[in-house]
Amino acid sequence: MKYLMLICTDGVSTPEIAATMQEHVPSWAEEMKGRGVRRFGLALEGLGSARTVRVRGGETLIADGPFVESKEFIGGLNVIDCENLDEAIEVAAKHPVSWHFTIEVRPFIDYAQQPGCAPESDPVDIDPSSARYLLMMCLDGIPEAPEVEERIMRDSVAWREQVQASGDYVYGHPIQHANTATSVRVRDGKTLLTDGPFTESKEFLGGFAILSCETQEDAIALAAKHPLARFHMIEVRPFFNHGRNG
C-alpha cells in the first residue's frame, strides 16, 4: 500500500530545529530505505516560486502563491510503501518534521481498481536528479457530472502519455480524497493524529506529477494542457536545488 507523505512546515525555523533536521532526516531516510518503506523523497523550493495555473475559456491564468494560503504549507514529499496505516503513522512519527510541524499521510488511489489506467513505473526506479518541477493537482471537492469525470480521467491518461513521449515525465500518481488523510504530529513524545488534511480548506490535493523540464515556463505550459487545469487548478513549484537533494 503506497502513501504520499506531505512534509508541512510553517517555514520559520529556529537554529535548534534546523540542527534537529540536519541530524535526523538523513538517518530517517536511510532507515526507511533499508526497511523498503521509503521509495523517494524530495524537498521543494519556498512559496515564493509557487504558481497556480488555471485554464478558463481557453485562456491560461497564472497566479502567484500556493493553492491554499495557510500557516503551514507543503515543503516536500515522500512516497512510502507500508503494510497499513499504522505503519505509515509510525514512519511519519519518526520523521523529525512531525516533531515540530505536521506530516500528512494520504493513500494512493489503487490503479488496479481503476480500469483503463496503466500502472506507472515503480517509484523506486525514478532518478531524483531528473526531478525539476512538481505539479500539484488541486481539486475543489465538487464532483463533475459522471461523463465529465470520465473524460477528465481519459484525458489525464492521454496527457501523461504525451508528456512521457516528449521525455519530460518522471513520475506521478493520483491520491485518495482528503477525507482519507491523517495528519501526524508528535508532541512531548506522544503521537497525535488528526482525521483530515494538514489544513482545512475547500481545495485539496488530488494528485501530483513530477516533471523534468528545464524551466518553470515549460512546466506551466505542460500544466495548462492537463485536463484538471480546465476544471480545477494546478500548482507548479520547483524542487529544491532542482531535485539534486534526493
Next chain:
Amino acid sequence: MVATAEQAVAAAFRDEWGRIVATLIGRTGDWDLAEECAQEAFAQALTSWSRDGIPERPGAWLTTVAGNRAIDRLRRAARGAELAERAAIDQLRTQDSDYGNDPDADEEEPDVIEDDRLRLMFTCCHPALALEARVALTLRTLAGLTTAEIARAFLVPEPTMAKRLVRAKAKIAAAAIPYRVPPPELLPERTPGVLAVLYLLFNEGYSASAGDALIRAALCDEAIRLVRVLAQLMPEEPEARALLALMLLQHSRRDARVDTSGDLVTLEDQDRSRWHHDEIAEAEALLADRGIGGGGWAGTDLTIGTYRLQAEIASCHVQPHVEWRRVASLYEALELAMPSPVVRLNRAVAVAMAGDLDGGLALVDELAQRGELAGYHLLAATRADLLRRRGDLQEAAAEYERALVLAPSETERRFLQGRIEELGSS
C-alpha cells in the same frame, strides 16, 4: 418461563450482534456486507424461530445464517470476478456450520470469535478517525444501534450521522486502517483510546443534558456491556476492569438521581433503597481484586490508573458513611495523574466535607481567580454550597444566583432555585 421467539431474538441481538458483525468483517473485510448480512440473519431468526423453535445456541445459529448470506452475496458478486472473491468464500466456509441442535456439540471455539470483537473495538476506536466517528461506529457495529438511534442520541440529523458512518468506513478501507488488535508495543498507546470512547458513550447517556431519555439510557447500557466485553477479553488490562467498576457504580444510582418530578437529587439526599445494590456489589468485587491494584488504595502508588482512582472515589460515595478524607486524597492523586480544574473543584469539595471548610473554599477561590472555569455553573454552585455550610448565607445566595444564570439544564436550574428559596426562608 418459555421465551417467545421475539424475546429470544431481542436477547440474541443484545448479546450477539457485535460478535456476528465482528466475525463477518474479520472473514470478508467488508463492513457493509457484514452489517447487512447480520441484519438479515436476525430477520430470518424471527420467522424461523417462531416456526421451528429457538435453537440451543442462538449465537451459533445466527452466525451460520449470516455467514451463508455473505457467501450468497459474494457468489453473486463473484460471477464477474470469480477468482478475486474465491478466497473470501473459502474462508467463510471454514466456519463451524453446526449451530447447536446437537447436544453433544462442543462449545464454540471462543478464541477466534472473541478476538474478532476485540479487533472490531480497536478498529472502530482507531485514533486516525475523528472522535465523533469512533463513537458512532462503535455504536453501529458493536452495539447494533441504528443510524437513526445514534443520530437521536447525539442530536444530529440522521443524514449527517449516516454520512459520518459512511465516511469512517470509507477511510478504514481506503487508508488501510488494519482490522486487528494492535501489537503489544502499540497497546499502551491505543487501549486508553478505546476506554475513552466507551466512557464518553457512557457519559453521553449519563449526563443527559438533552435528547431522548430512552436512547440515553441505552447508551449507558451499551457502554457497560462493551466495557464488560473488553474487560473479559483483556484480563491483563486493569483499567478496563476499573472502568467497568466506575460505570457500574455511577449507573447503580440511576433511579435515585432524579425524583418523580424530574429534579436532580444530590447524593446525600438519595433514597439508597433505590440504588441497584447488585451492581454496586459487582463493582466492589472488581475493586477488591488485587490484580488491579485492589485491596485498598493506600495513597502511595502513583502508577495507579485514572479510571481506578475515579472508581475508588465513586466507591467511597456509595458507602453508608463517606470517608471524605480518603476522597480528598484520591482526588489529589487524580489531579496529579490528570491535572484539570474540574478535578481540583471536586477535590475542594472533598477537602471541605472532610472538615476543612476554609481549606476547601480557598481552593475554590483560587480556581475562580484563575478564571479557567469561568462560565461553569458548578464552580459557582460549589462555592455557594460551601459558603452555605460555613453559614455565610447572604454570600451563598448571591453565588447561587450566579450559578442559576449559568446552569445549562432546566433540572439544574430548578435545583438551584430550590436552594435559593431555602436560604430566603431560613
